[in-house]
Amino acid sequence: xxxxxxxxxxxxxxxxxxxxxxxxxxxxxxxxxxxxxxxxxxxxxxxxxxxxxxxxxxxxxxxxxxxxxxxxxxxxxxxxxxxxxxxxxxxxxxxxxxxxxxxxxxxxxxxxxxxxxxxxxxxxxxxxxxxxxxxxxxxxxxxxxxxxxxxxxxxxxxxxxxxxxxxxxxxxxxxxxxxxxxxxxxxxxxxxxxxxxxxxxxxxxxxxxxxxxxxxxxxxxxxxxxxxxxxxxxxxxxxxxxxxxxxxxxxxxxxxxxxxxxxxxxxxxxxxxxxxxxxxxxxxxxxxxxxxxxxx
Ligand SMILES: C[S@@+](CC[C@H](N)C(=O)[O-])C[C@H]1O[C@@H](n2cnc3c(N)ncnc32)[C@H](O)[C@@H]1O
Numbered sequence: 001x002x003x004x005x006x007x008x009x010x011x012x013x014x015x016x017x018x019x020x021x022x023x024x025x026x027x028x029x030x031x032x033x034x035x036x037x038x039x040x041x042x043x044x045x046x047x048x049x050x051x052x053x054x055x056x057x058x059x060x061x062x063x064x065x066x067x068x069x070x071x072x073x074x075x076x077x078x079x080x081x082x083x084x085x086x087x088x089x090x091x092x093x094x095x096x097x098x099x100x101x102x103x104x105x106x107x108x109x110x111x112x113x114x115x116x117x118x119x120x121x122x123x124x125x126x127x128x129x130x131x132x133x134x135x136x137x138x139x140x141x142x143x144x145x146x147x148x149x150x151x152x153x154x155x156x157x158x159x160x161x162x163x164x165x166x167x168x169x170x171x172x173x174x175x176x177x178x179x180x181x182x183x184x185x186x187x188x189x190x191x192x193x194x195x196x197x198x199x200x201x202x203x204x205x206x207x208x209x210x211x212x213x214x215x216x217x218x219x220x221x222x223x224x225x226x227x228x229x230x231x232x233x234x235x236x237x238x239x240x241x242x243x244x245x246x247x248x249x250x251x252x253x254x255x256x257x258x259x260x261x262x263x264x265x266x267x268x269x270x271x272x273x274x275x276x277x278x279x280x281x282x283x284x285x286x287x288x289x290x291x292x293x294x295x296x
Contacts, residue, residue: 019048019070021050021120022119023050028288030058032238038059040062042111046066049080051112065093068094071120076092098222101224104232109234112239113222115242116245126138134194138150139215147215153196161174167210180199222252230259236295239291239293244286249287261294265290266290272286
């Protein structure tokens with residue numbers, strides 16, 4: 001008979017195998033936070049917990065959030081994180097980081113945001129994030145929210161579709177794609193990623209990026225976070241943001257430059273080195289920007 005301990009460890013193995021995410025710019029990001037044992041750091045995008053884990057190993061306390069319940073559940077059954085939860089060195093909340101910061105009275109010695117999608121989300125077929133996998137149109141990071149890619153594709157009007165493909169996908173064929181979607185759905189609902197890919201007639205990457213950003217209102221959350229984060233940062237503390245496309249990076253760059261509470265550390269963003277690029281193709285577009293909270 002399988003004992004509870006064996007069952008739990010099998011569950012952990014599944015969880016760890018399921019949640020393969022190679023952290024991007026891991027040392028570059030955590031080094032700049034200059035982790036001091038006993039001080040407290042906020043990780044707004046816990047994901048597979050790679051960045052948090054390094055902070056914990058260096059003795060920092062971590063307060064973390066992620067809007068995806070898979071990330072939370074996975075951490076809760078992981079042997080790696082169990083001792084940190086038990087000792088209180090780690091707490092993890094299911095929340096959008098912007099909501100978390102807007103409602104928190106805490107201040108932190110450093111903050112990090114590793115934006116975008118996790119490998120777990122991309123690799124889990126039924127989440128519908130990947131144009132390479134056939135699934136129902138979804139793309140919700142928080143699976144409890146009502147808006148998914150399905151509603152956008154089947155209900156938003158031509159102008160709205162065109163706008164998100166232009167603005168969030170920087171897709172030059174936005175009008176043609178929006179028209180084709182509207183015409184197709186008059187005949188039948190567009191239900192799956194494959195049906196969408198089939199009608200696009202162009203590379204799906206930009207359209208999928210646009211949909212993901214729209215489903216989550218990702219740029220809205222980043223803007224709200226950039227406004228609030230400096231208030232939650234102690235003087236001398238560092239905020240580090242890893243972005244994955246120009247729309248995100250532009251928001252971070254301008255917010256850091258234009259915020260009197262911050263002094264920019266990275267005049268130019270830090271990019272992954274060749275070794276990381278070779279090991280992790282996902283790191284290709286990553287840019288790390290950091291800034292320090294100036295004294296009051
Ligand atoms: C790139 S992964 C983070 C990976 C993590 N740093 C690691 O090393 O494993 C991004 C994570 O952030 C989460 N996320 C994205 N936008 C978010 C938001 N506005 N609020 C909370 N979590 C968010 C996603 O659900 C995903 O799990």
